[in-house]
Amino acid sequence: MKQSINKVIIAGGGTAGWMTAATMSKLLGNVLDVTLVESEQIGTVGVGEATIPPLLTLHQLLKLNEQEFMAATQATFKLGISFENWKDVGEDYIHSFGTTGKDCWACGFQHFWLKGHQKGIASRYGDYCPELLAAEQNKFAIQPKQGLNYAYHLDASLYAKLLRQMAEQHGVKRVEGKIASVQKHDNGYLKGLILDSGQTLEGDFFIDCTGFRGLLIEQALHTGYDDWTHWLPCDSAIAVQTQATRAPIPYTRSIAHESGWQWQIPLQHRVGNGLVYCSRYQSDDDAREQLLKNIQGELRTEPRVIKFQTGQRRQHWNKNCVAVGLSSGFIEPLESTSIHLIQRGIIRLLQMFPLNGISEHDIKEFNQQTEHEVENIRDFIILHYHVTERRDTPFWRHCASMPIPDSLKHRIELFKETGRVFKVPNELFAENSWVQVMMGQGLTPQAYHPIVDHMPDHELEAFLAQIKAQSAHRAQQLPEHADFINHYCKASEAM
Numbered sequence: 065m066k067q068s069i070n071k072v073i074i075a076g077g078g079t080a081g082w083m084t085a086a087t088m089s090k091l092l093g094n095v096l097d098v099t100l101v102e103s104e105q106i107g108t109v110g111v112g113e114a115t116i117p118p119l120l121t122l123h124q125l126l127k128l129n130e131q132e133f134m135a136a137t138q139a140t141f142k143l144g145i146s147f148e149n150w151k152d153v154g155e156d157y158i159h160s161f162g163t164t165g166k167d168c169w170a171c172g173f174q175h176f177w178l179k180g181h182q183k184g185i186a187s188r189y190g191d192y193c194p195e196l197l198a199a200e201q202n203k204f205a206i207q208p209k210q211g212l213n214y215a216y217h218l219d220a221s222l223y224a225k226l227l228r229q230m231a232e233q234h235g236v237k238r239v240e241g242k243i244a245s246v247q248k249h250d251n252g253y254l255k256g257l258i259l260d261s262g263q264t265l266e267g268d269f270f271i272d273c274t275g276f277r278g279l280l281i282e283q284a285l286h287t288g289y290d291d292w293t294h295w296l297p298c299d300s301a302i303a304v305q306t307q308a309t310r311a312p313i314p315y316t317r318s319i320a321h322e323s324g325w326q327w328q329i330p331l332q333h334r335v336g337n338g339l340v341y342c343s344r345y346q347s348d349d350d351a352r353e354q355l356l357k358n359i360q361g362e363l364r365t366e367p368r369v370i371k372f373q374t375g376q377r378r379q380h381w382n383k384n385c386v387a388v389g390l391s392s393g394f395i396e397p398l399e400s401t402s403i404h405l406i407q408r409g410i411i412r413l414l415q416m417f418p419l420n421g422i423s424e425h426d427i428k429e430f431n432q433q434t435e436h437e438v439e440n441i442r443d444f445i446i447l448h449y450h451v452t453e454r455r456d457t458p459f460w461r462h463c464a465s466m467p468i469p470d471s472l473k474h475r476i477e478l479f480k481e482t483g484r485v486f487k488v489p490n491e492l493f494a495e496n497s498w499v500q501v502m503m504g505q506g507l508t509p510q511a512y513h514p515i516v517d518h519m520p521d522h523e524l525e526a527f528l529a530q531i532k533a534q535s536a537h538r539a540q541q542l543p544e545h546a547d548f549i550n551h552y553c554k555a556s557e558a559m
Contacts, residue, residue, distance in 0.1 A: 066421020069268045069384075070097055073257060075243060075280055076273035077102030079220050080389025080406045082227035083122075084271055087410045089234035090126050095419060100231070101239040101257060101265060113329045113336045114142060114316045114400035115215040117161055118492075122407050126230065134553035136226050137218040138331045140312040141545060143199040145399065147504060149320040152453040157504030158315065159399075161213040162195030164496050165531050171513035174499045175483050176524060178512040185525040189503055192531045194538040199315040203542035206552070210538065215400070217316065217329045217336075239265060243274075246284040253384045254280060269384050269418070272391040281377055281387040288378035289393070295446050295468060296374040297459070298324050298396055302351050303338040303368055306361035311546035318398060319358075322346070323459040326358060327397065332555045334364055340396055345459040372396070374442075380434045381427045386413055393438060398445050404492065408437060433490065440491045443472040444498070451476060451505040476507065483509035 072088065074081050077100060085100045123133065133139070144160035151157065165173030173192065180186030190196040195212050198204060204212070232238065241259035247266075249255045256266035272280040281287050293299060312330035319326045324341030339355040346354075348369050355367065376393030380386065387393075388409040395401060412433060416426050450468050454460035468476075478484055479502050485495040519527065542548075 066423075067268065068420055069418050069422070070095075071267045072096050072098045072269045072271065073265055073267035074098065074100040074271045074273055075257060076100075076275060076389075076391070077224065077228070077238075078273065078275070078389070079224050079227075079403060080275075080391075081271075081273035082224045082231060083403075083406050084273060084388050084410050085231035085236045086126060086227040086234070087122070088414065089231050089236045091414055092417065093234045093236075098231075098235070099237045099239060099265060099267070101241060101243065101259065103242040104240065105242065113220050113331070114145075114217050114327070114397070115403050116400050116492075117213050117215045118404055119215060119407060122411070128230075131553045133226065134216065134218075134549075135555050137216075137222040138333055138555045139216045139218040139553065140330055140332060140549060141204045141314045142215045142217050142316060142400075143195045143204065143212065143314045145316045145318050146199070147318050147320070147448070147501075149454075150318070150325075150448060150452060151504060151506045153456060157500070158190060158196050158199055159497060159500045159504065160190070160193050160196035160199060161215065162193045162496075163213075163494075164189060164193040164196075164500070165528075168515065170515045171483075172485065172495055172499065174485075174503075174509070175512040175516050176519070176527065178483055178509060179516045180524055180528045183521060183524070185521070186528050187532060189500070192528070192535055194535045197535055197539035198542055199313075201539055201542075202311070202313055202545050203539060204314045204545040205542045205548050214314075217312070217331055219331055220403075239263070243279055246280060248284065252285070254284065269422075270386075271413075272385055272387045273389050275390040276372060276394070278377070278387065278391040280385050281380075281382060281391055285382050285385060287382045287387075289373075290375045290378060291373055292375040292395075292442060293373060295442070295466065296396060296449070297342045297344070297462065297466075298340045299372060299374070300343045300348065300351065301338050301340045301370045301372070301396075302348070302355050303336070303370060304355065304359070304366070305364040306335050306337055306359050307364055308332075308334050309361045311544075312549070314545040316400060320454070321354065321358075322457045324351075325398070326355065328359075332549065335359075335361060338397075340398075342459055345457070376435070376438050379427075379431050380409065381413075381430045384422055386430075388413075392434075395438065395442055395445055398448060399441070399493075401441050401445075401492070405438065405441070409434065436488070437490060437492065439469075439471070440488055440493070443469055443475070444493050444501070446472055447476070447498075447501055448505065451502060451507050453506050476502070479509055480507060481510055483512050 148156040244260040247255040317328040323345035329336035449463040
């Protein structure tokens with residue numbers, strides 16, 4: 065007979081632990097007893113400070129007040145990511161959160177744009193997207209109708225603190241302490257965690273939020289890990305916070321360098337900075353020097369090196385343990401997917417939560433869904449490195465020539481020949497994201513869909529001009545991003 069699940073132990077705090085605790089207690093707290101164990105002595109990675117639009121859905125589920133949340137986490141708005149020097153040195157594009165133009169039943173807007181581009185009656189692709197234009201003009205507002213698609217830049221430590229308050233209000237018990245060892249039943253399932261104080265925490269179900277260490281999923285259960293370094297060669301990052309020297313912009317900056325790329329994430333009072341790099345091509349000391357040379361503002365923290373291995377666990381759910389966050393795997397932060405994958409792991413677990421006992425079919429379904437989702441994101445990230453015109457350094461030459469997954473190769477060839485992009489079911493990145501990045505990286509399709517030829521040139525010209533004018537008008541109507549923040553969600557003081 066299956067054992068019902070009542071007592072849940074979350075190992076580890078940080079963003080992953082407290083997001084899990086807050087969501088679980090808010091949505092299932094009346095039927096579950098949730099305990100979170102963490103140690104003040106163990107630091108969290110805490111640099112995943114740029115998010116993507118699905119986070120708004122989680123906040124609606126949690127009934128988080130947006131203005132209060134933003135003020136508490138020093139947050140700003142995000143309309144997309146500026147990719148600088150990725151296609152080639154000196155060439156930039158923005159991957160925005162919006163939709164570009166208007167699709168028809170048979171094909172996406174890019175096909176109409178392609179014909180217009182060939183005929184000389186279309187301007188650049190981004191001119192047909194209000195979010196992209198607003199980002200370039202540093203404008204933002206929340207509008208009840210015709211609103212913009214947006215996400216946030218936030219302070220991860222303050223976010224975890226806010227979620228902790230919510231979790232504890234909904235009955236989550238927090239235990240301070242380091243996990244010294246893990247107890248297992250005879251069948252290999254986890255039984256309890258023994259802390260260095262000698263205290264034992266027994267549970268029916270365990271959630272591993274211990275970061276890269278994977279204390280439960282890997283060290284106790286030996287789940288195994290698929291290494292993706294051959295596709296995603298960066299294995300190191302240096303992070304540092306600086307005092308803000310100007311008003312925050314409504315987008316993340318991703319600036320490609322000789323052996324990797326640099327992020328800039330503007331919060332209300334400070335900027336999160338970091339350099340992601342490949343240690344085969346750049347030393348830690350060299351990377352540190354390069355980062356410090358390319359940032360503005362007084363340092364608020366000491367630069368710290370973070371080592372990582374891109375890839376995923378062979379099972380995200382193994383026996384009575386689910387890995388959430390960095391313990392389940394890591395795809396580098398290029399498209400701000402880390403917090404999203406925490407969110408997806410939590411929601412998927414709650415949808416399939418084994419209250420009446422663990423089923424092997426649930427485990428298999430959970431793992432298959434997670435693997436497919438993560439692999440599609442992985443392919444999207446590899447795309448940025450591989451489809452590039454840069455050949456100026458050994459790193460970029462390696463990225464351009466490296467073998468890539470067949471799934472990505474198919475998408476690239478399909479777009480190159482036909483201009484077509486098909487979204488995989490439950491995939492995070494929509495067709496427009498793939499189009500923006502592929503064209504931004506220098507891949508222009510050789511042909512457009514023949515249905516476009518049913519529209520005479522003068523109609524196509526009017527169609528494109530109308531969308532462009534509407535997009536420009538929507539962006540122009542918006543206030544300055546910094547003015548809107550000051551009015552809507554100003555943080556009380558610098559932290």
